[in-house]
Amino acid sequence: MSSEQARLRVLTPRGIGGVSVVAIEGADRLDRAAGLLRRRGDDAPMRPSARPTLARLCVDGEVLDEVLVFDRPDRQRVELHLHGSEAVLGALPLMPREGSSAADRLLRSALGDAQLALALEQRAHPWSEFVAGLADAPDAERAAAIDAARARSRVAVALARPCRVVLCGAQNAGKSTLMNRLLFQDRVLTGDTPGLTRDPVRELTVLDGYPYDVVDTAGEGDVDDEIDRAALARARALRAGDAVRILVVDGSHAVPAAARALHNARTLVVRNKQDLGLAANWPTEFVDALTLSCADPADAPSVREAVGAALRALRGLPPAGPVGGSAALDDDELAMLPN
Ligand SMILES: Nc1nc2c(ncn2[C@@H]2O[C@H](COP(=O)(O)OP(=O)(O)O)[C@@H](O)[C@H]2O)c(=O)[nH]1
Ligand SMILES: [Mg+2]
Helix, strand or coil, X not given: CXXXXXXXXXXXXXXXXXXXXXXXXXXXXHHHHHCCEEECCCCCECCCCCCCEEEEEEEXXXXXXXXXXXXXXHHCEEXXXXXXXXXXXXXXXXXXXXXXXXXXXXXXXCCCHHHHHHHHHHHHCCHHHHHXXXXXXCHHHHHHHHHHXXXXXXXXXXHHCCEEEEEEEECCCCHHHHHHHHHCCCCCCXXXXXXXXXXXXXXXXXXXXXXXXXXXXXXXCCCCCHHHHHHHHHHHHHXXXXXXXXXXXXXXXXXXXXXXXXXXXXXXXXXXXXXXXXXXXXXXXXXXXXXXXXXXXXXHHHHHHHXXXXXXXXXXXXXXXXXXXXXXCCHHHHHCCCC
């Protein structure tokens, strides 16, 4: 749809019928209206005036409806009063419905202050307008503007879309206990019985302003039945690819080889059970580990804060909030950027 066509706007609520009022807005509205309207009788193009007149509405050479039309110079718009059924409205080249942009959706579903502030910033600086404006910019400026927009968008998408973070590690390291602290509630069963957690448990939470889809999984360890084997296979599938991991290690014991094997560049290591005293021979590749104790529910705020800050550092993200200009909020919007 061209940007010119896209300036038709429905003023009335959409329903199953009745009369709808559609506006053609702007200084060139009379010419654009004449492109859509035919006089009754001789089918000549019709320029609306302030006097309400019946006309035929034609789209792509076909008569769609008989409409009442008049110009309202005070509001800089031509109004078309037509049948309100979707069969008619759906055939018109209308502007996207209000409330349908990614920023509008984020505004409705915001999980915290930072997402709300980002949604409001993006509503004030619509991405579609920014992308349309790039076409007129000189080449050099355009390339720089696109680079800056990509950088802002990386942060905006991270703020708008929850990042999966998979808790992994040996059985009994404290994964489920950490999950409960991150969620501020006893969501998952914890205890000394190895293999207690089987089905992955997922919950949304906001840490340091960024949304996360936290998944607790079965721990690595001895498995002696089919169910445990299936639970481990699901855990492995969830952390496959480039998912962010939190590798929970019982810091009061020597680190098992199976835990060391779970470490990669997207892993935050949590050295847990600090309260029990820390064992020697901490692996050198775990130098950036976060040392914690999760046993006490009263520690939840400080645990959340520490884990949130460490995840943000691992992902190379700035403090959560507005990103300083137009930004894409999802993959569809990102795809609108020229290469
Ligand atoms: N002392 C102490 N015990 C902990 C801590 N974190 C977890 N635990 C205990 O370790 C045991 C195993 O915890 P759980 O979260 O079920 O381990 P998971 O198998 O990794 O999910 C439970 O008895 C927890 O209460 C901690 O920081 N300090
Ligand atoms: Mg568990």
